[in-house]
Amino acid sequence: MATFSSVTRQHVLAALAEHDARGAEEFLDLYGFEPGVGTLTHEGRTYDARAVLGxxxxxxxxxxxxxxxxxxxxxxxxxxxxxxxxxxxxxxARRAVAAPSATRAPRAPRAPRASAAKTTTRTPSREERPPAICPTCFTVLPATGVCDACG
Incomplete structure (x- = not known):
């Protein structure tokens, strides 16, 4: 199964250039594609969408x-x-995609939910104090409040 996430616009443009160089019939035959119904139009020319993407x-x-x-x-x-x-x-393909939504019943509105803020409690964040600095050597003081370097 092919994934197309790596295909960029530049890769598609390179495929279009090869299509132009070979011609539509040879391009499809070379890569084994049957003519499809989805078309890509670029600079006034039309291309088979599946073959170009492949x-x-x-x-x-x-x-x-x-x-x-x-x-x-x-x-x-x-x-x-x-x-x-x-x-x-x-x-x-457009009709196949549109058909299921036309047969669906309209969705009933949801009942309002109880507010989540009333049921949960938040603890207020504590204000973070800046660390204590030694006035002599300007290093952060340990929890004892006495500088290890200056004493």
């Missing part, structure tokens, strides 16, 4: 994130948008 993972970690390691196009488009790229999510 190759960017290769630049970041040295290991290609294969197509079967993604949880659909939604994961790729979400990660790329967090890296500052313009992405288009597949319409089916």
């Amino acid at each position: 190759v960017a993972h290769k630049f970041a970690t040295g290991r290609l994130a294969r197509q079967d390691e993604f949880h659909g196009d939604l994961q790729a488009t979400g990660l790329l948008s967090k890296r500052g790229f313009e992405v288009t999510e597949p319409a089916s």
Whole structure:
């Protein structure tokens, strides 16, 4: 399973440059990706989001994130948008995410809780006094109040 936390914007830009150099078809064939529905748009060109992110993972970690390691196009488009790229999510993925919230019942408001300040007691912090200093050698005095060096 691939984790994409190490993929930066620079890794994605390197994958985009390779995509431009090879062409879309050769890029997808070389790395074993099927055309997806999530797209990345950069400088007027469109790219397959999963393939670009998989190759960017290769630049970041040295290991290609294969197509079967993604949880659909939604994961790729979400990660790329967090890296500052313009992405288009597949319409089916947007509906799948929106559907569960539409079927949920509205949440009932909570009853107010008793104040925690009434049940807990705090001890006031003691004021910290500055340490006693020997007037002759300017060292901190021990608990006896008599300087070890000066006597």
